[in-house]
Amino acid sequence: MIVCNSVLLVVPRERIPASLRQIRRIAKADARIFLGEIPFTEQHDPTPRFTTRRETLSYLYREHGLRTWFGTLRRMIWWALRRQPAVLRPGTAISFFAAPSEFITMAQDAGLEFVRYWQHDHPNTRNNHLFRKAS
DSSP: OEEEESOGGGSOGGGHHHHHHHHHHHSOTTOEEEEEEEESSOOOOOOOOOSSHHHHHHHHHHHHOHHHHHHHHHHHHHHHHTTOOOOOOOTTSSOOOOOHHHHHHHHHHTTEEEEEEEEOSSSTTEEEEEEEEOO
């Protein structure tokens, strides 16, 4: 059995077919393949937005402590010295999502045989999929 849980959602959409083919390639004949937590709606970016560096640093100190605050301050100073824009990337910068029918078609195109899918408990905006490698 192959378990790939909450991984494909950070893979860029154009690389999903190759990832599914790779999963098929490494699976043994008749292996079950669990692909879990595939979002079926676009994910909301939970990263707070700030208009000033002071607001950003204040939030980071309050919510995450001195180490995170200092690390971000260090990066901001480095960017200023190098005259580069300050860019803080959210964790949802890459977020794959697909309706069940679309994802199942992608997996079948990669050579996986569909078994079933069901909605994930939490968060309920994701599905779990079970496939098998046809012999």
